[in-house]
Amino acid sequence: MRKLLRSRWLLPALGLAAICCLYLYRAESSETRTHAAAGIGSLNLSSSNGALTVSASADTLVTVRILRYCYGRDSADAARALENVRVEETLVGDQWWIAARIPAGRRAAGAEFTASCRAKTSLNLATSNGKIAVTGMTASVSATTSNGPITLSNCEGDADLATTNSPITLTGTSGSARLKTSNGKTVIQVHRGPVNVKTSNGEIDCDLSDLGPTQNAVLRTSNGKVTLRLPADVSALVDASTSNGSVTIAGFPSVTYELQERERQRARIGSGAATVTITTSNADVVIRAR
Structure with a gap:
C-alpha cells in the first residue's frame, strides 16, 4: 500500500517537472511609452509575474519602460507565445492606466515595468510574484503584490501596501x-506619522521619528518580536501584550503604569496624547526611546 501511495504522488510530480522542462527558451520584448507629465495626476500600473519600479523625476515626461517575456519549447515557440503577452493603456482624465495581460497556462510569462514621473503623481500599483519599489514620491502610494517584497524610500505621501x-x-x-x-x-x-501594521509569523521593527497628538501606531503580528522606537518626548497611551514573551518599556523620562505585568502593560508616556497598540505571540515586545 505504501508503495502504491508513493507512486500516486510521484507521477504528478514527475509530470510537473516534465512540463517545466518543456519551456526552456526565453523570448523578450521591450518598449517605452511616454506622456506629458503635466497631464498626469495618477499613474496606474498592473501586471503579473513581474516587478514594478517607480521613481520620482523632474522630467517633463512620464516614462514607462515595459519588458515582456515568455518561455517556449524553442526560440520560435517562445517568440510566438510572447505575442499573447499584451499591454493595454487607457487615459481617463488625468489618470493613466497601463496593464499587462498575461495568458493563463503552464508556461512562464510576465511583464516588468520601470517608470519615472513627477513626485506629486499618485500611484496605484498591482502585480503578483514580483517586487514593488517606489522612491521619492510625495503623493499617495497604493501597492499590492504577492510573493514579492515592497519597498518605499524617501516618500512623503500616505501609503497603503499589501503583499504575502x-x-x-x-x-x-x-x-x-x-x-x-x-x-x-x-x-x-525613521518614519513620521501614524502606522498600522498587520503581519503573521514575522517580526516588526518600527522606528518613528514623530507620532503626533491623536495619531495612532498599531502593530500586530504573531510568532514575531515587535520593536518600536519613539521620540523620548513622545506623548502616548500604550497598550502592549504578548503570550510566551515579555513586554518592556524603557528610556522615557515619564511613564505611568496602569497595568504592569510580564506579558501585558498599559502605560501613559507623557500626557498620553497619541495611541500605541501592540500585540504578538510567542515573542517579546520592546518599546524604547530613540
Missing part, C-alpha cells in the same frame, strides 16, 4: 502608512 510571504520595508518616509503582509518581516526605518 514577503517583507515590507519603509525608509525615510512620512504620512499615514497602512501595511499588511504574511510570513514576512516589516521594517520601518
Whole structure:
C-alpha cells in the first residue's frame, strides 16, 4: 500500500517537472511609452509575474519602460507565445492606466515595468510574484503584490501596501502608512506619522521619528518580536501584550503604569496624547526611546 501511495504522488510530480522542462527558451520584448507629465495626476500600473519600479523625476515626461517575456519549447515557440503577452493603456482624465495581460497556462510569462514621473503623481500599483519599489514620491502610494517584497524610500505621501510571504520595508518616509503582509518581516526605518501594521509569523521593527497628538501606531503580528522606537518626548497611551514573551518599556523620562505585568502593560508616556497598540505571540515586545 505504501508503495502504491508513493507512486500516486510521484507521477504528478514527475509530470510537473516534465512540463517545466518543456519551456526552456526565453523570448523578450521591450518598449517605452511616454506622456506629458503635466497631464498626469495618477499613474496606474498592473501586471503579473513581474516587478514594478517607480521613481520620482523632474522630467517633463512620464516614462514607462515595459519588458515582456515568455518561455517556449524553442526560440520560435517562445517568440510566438510572447505575442499573447499584451499591454493595454487607457487615459481617463488625468489618470493613466497601463496593464499587462498575461495568458493563463503552464508556461512562464510576465511583464516588468520601470517608470519615472513627477513626485506629486499618485500611484496605484498591482502585480503578483514580483517586487514593488517606489522612491521619492510625495503623493499617495497604493501597492499590492504577492510573493514579492515592497519597498518605499524617501516618500512623503500616505501609503497603503499589501503583499504575502514577503517583507515590507519603509525608509525615510512620512504620512499615514497602512501595511499588511504574511510570513514576512516589516521594517520601518525613521518614519513620521501614524502606522498600522498587520503581519503573521514575522517580526516588526518600527522606528518613528514623530507620532503626533491623536495619531495612532498599531502593530500586530504573531510568532514575531515587535520593536518600536519613539521620540523620548513622545506623548502616548500604550497598550502592549504578548503570550510566551515579555513586554518592556524603557528610556522615557515619564511613564505611568496602569497595568504592569510580564506579558501585558498599559502605560501613559507623557500626557498620553497619541495611541500605541501592540500585540504578538510567542515573542517579546520592546518599546524604547530613540
